[in-house]
Amino acid sequence: MTKITYIAHDGSKFEVEAENGSTVMENAIRNAVPGIEAECGGACACATCHVYVDEAWAEAVGEPEPMEEDMLDFAYDVRPSSRLSCQIKVRDELDGLVVRVPERQA
Amino acid sequence: MTKKTDVIIIGAGPVGLFAVFELGLLDLKCHLIDILDRPGGQCAELYPEKPIYDIPAWPSISAQGLVDKLMEQIAPFHPEFTFNRMVSSLEKLEDGGYRVTTDEGETIEAKGIVIAAGGGSFQPKRPPMPGIEAYEGKSVFYSVRRMEDFRGHDLLIVGGGDSALDWTLNLQPIANSLTLVHRRPEFRAAPDSVNKMYALHERKELGFEVGQVTALTGTDGQLESATVKGPDGPVEIRCTRLLPFFGLTMKLGPIAEWGLNLHENLIPVDTEKFETSIPGVFAIGDINWYPGKLKLILSGFHEAALMAQAAKRIANPGERIVFQYTTSSTNLQKKLGVA
Numbered sequence: 001m002t003k004i005t006y007i008a009h010d011g012s013k014f015e016v017e018a019e020n021g022s023t024v025m026e027n028a029i030r031n032a033v034p035g036i037e038a039e040c041g042g043a044c045a046c047a048t049c050h051v052y053v054d055e056a057w058a059e060a061v062g063e064p065e066p067m068e069e070d071m072l073d074f075a076y077d078v079r080p081s082s083r084l085s086c087q088i089k090v091r092d093e094l095d096g097l098v099v100r101v102p103e104r105q106a
Numbered sequence: 107m108t109k110k111t112d113v114i115i116i117g118a119g120p121v122g123l124f125a126v127f128e129l130g131l132l133d134l135k136c137h138l139i140d141i142l143d144r145p146g147g148q149c150a151e152l153y154p155e156k157p158i159y160d161i162p163a164w165p166s167i168s169a170q171g172l173v174d175k176l177m178e179q180i181a182p183f184h185p186e187f188t189f190n191r192m193v194s195s196l197e198k199l200e201d202g203g204y205r206v207t208t209d210e211g212e213t214i215e216a217k218g219i220v221i222a223a224g225g226g227s228f229q230p231k232r233p234p235m236p237g238i239e240a241y242e243g244k245s246v247f248y249s250v251r252r253m254e255d256f257r258g259h260d261l262l263i264v265g266g267g268d269s270a271l272d273w274t275l276n277l278q279p280i281a282n283s284l285t286l287v288h289r290r291p292e293f294r295a296a297p298d299s300v301n302k303m304y305a306l307h308e309r310k311e312l313g314f315e316v317g318q319v320t321a322l323t324g325t326d327g328q329l330e331s332a333t334v335k336g337p338d339g340p341v342e343i344r345c346t347r348l349l350p351f352f353g354l355t356m357k358l359g360p361i362a363e364w365g366l367n368l369h370e371n372l373i374p375v376d377t378e379k380f381e382t383s384i385p386g387v388f389a390i391g392d393i394n395w396y397p398g399k400l401k402l403i404l405s406g407f408h409e410a411a412l413m414a415q416a417a418k419r420i421a422n423p424g425e426r427i428v429f430q431y432t433t434s435s436t437n438l439q440k441k442l443g444v445a
């Protein structure tokens with residue numbers, strides 16, 4: 001199990017034990033983290049699962065694929081640390097990952 | 107001139123398409139209307155290349171593959187399609203029929219209506235620019251219906267996809283000035299359009315800024331300028347028209363105004379006929395709601411079959427409906443063009 005911490009826009013923290021191979025979006029939905037909508041269910045087709053990856057984790061998480069970059073164009077308030085959480089797969093190296101939920105998704 | 111048909115299907119997603127088959131077996135002709143420019147609804151717009159694993163008898167089929175197969179399956183019934191149109195109103199006529207009107211004012215009449223509107227109609231996303239609502243329809247537009255409306259204007263186009271790039275190239279010759287704004291120097295649009303845009307930019311025939319629009323200024327809905335925050339800080343760009351292209355999202359849209367009972371943006375129906383609170387108006391697929399509802403394609407197919415029986419009784423009252431199998435009924439096989 002890999003620990004992920006979601007920080008909602010109002011600052012409240014959600015610590016979640018995630019299974020490797022699942023996505024950061026799926027664990028947010030399963031644990032009802034507010035502010036992650038995931039309208040398209042993880043198809044990289046809606047940009048409503050947008051998160052900011054904590055700076056300390058940027059390198060471990062890595063860069064988005066071109067398809068995800070394209071979809072990020074549709075997200076709200078995109079920053080260098082922006083990712084679509086449905087495209088981040090949970091794995092051992094991400095144990096302790098911290099992501100922040102933006103003010104809104106669209 | 108008002109067109110007439112047996113059944114109008116609002117929404118050409120997988121469920122609306124399969125309804126053509128079930129209604130067709132009962133000799134009802136269908137006309138489908140969708141705001142998208144092609145059939146398939148969510149399958150075509152959101153995940154065409156993803157495999158679906160729970161379509162009975164198809165262990166795996168891509169969403170677009172499913173749409174193609176449905177189109178093949180309903181071809182014998184020659185359905186008519188009107189694309190790029192939103193159904194904006196639905197009214198009941200004196201003679202018991204119905205009339206729908208599109209956002210371009212076309213009217214079609216039918217004996218029955220099937221709402222297969224899924225998650226709602228696909229509409230342009232409103233970009234995250236504070237106060238943009240005040241300018242919409244006056245100086246901010248989400249599509250170009252007539253190019254002439256943009257002649258002589260100072261245009262600001264925002265986005266990095268094909269719509270943004272195509273309209274940049276098409277409107278540049280008739281605009282007074284044109285600036286394209288995109289979040290990054292890479293584009294999702296076709297490379298050829300991107301190269302053309304960069305060439306125009308080099309010749310100083312259009313402006314290109316990397317960044318995000320953070321503020322709009324103007325009075326009474328008339329835009330005067332926009333602030334673009336880029337890597338080198340904010341820049342102010344003069345503009346009288348803004349065209350943002352931020353993709354599509356599903357919104358219930360005008361259906362809310364048709365006098366139907368709604369339950370959290372869904373249309374409650376019974377599970378025998380899938381009829382709404384207005385007799386003769388049916389709702390199938392993702393748009394409907396009943397106890398136990400699952401938003402699955404296969405559920406929508408089942409709903410279409412049952413709905414068709416009820417629609418037939420309304421369209422041809424008094425006619426006896428004989429239950430038949432497609433495998434063994436020559437009558438049905440004739441309709442399918444195989445006997």
Ligand SMILES: Cc1cc2nc3c(=O)[nH]c(=O)nc-3n(C[C@H](O)[C@H](O)[C@H](O)COP(=O)(O)OP(=O)(O)OC[C@H]3O[C@@H](n4cnc5c(N)ncnc54)[C@H](O)[C@@H]3O)c2cc1C
Nearest residue numbers: 117119120121141147148193223224226227228391392403
């Ligand atoms: C990523 C993803 C994966 C999925 N995977 C599966 C799966 O594995 N199995 C499964 O069974 N289901 C799956 N689904 C769900 C499935 O796609 C839907 O259940 C299905 O598309 C519903 O079909 P529909 O015809 O009811 O509506 P839609 O496909 O939503 O089509 C409705 C159409 O109606 C149009 N429309 C609405 N209102 C109007 C109007 N007023 N005027 C004009 N046009 C209008 C819309 O533009 C749209 O094209 C998935 C969905 C997504 C997003």
Ligand code: FES
Nearest residue numbers: 042044046047086
């Ligand atoms: S859930 Fe839609 S893009 Fe991630």
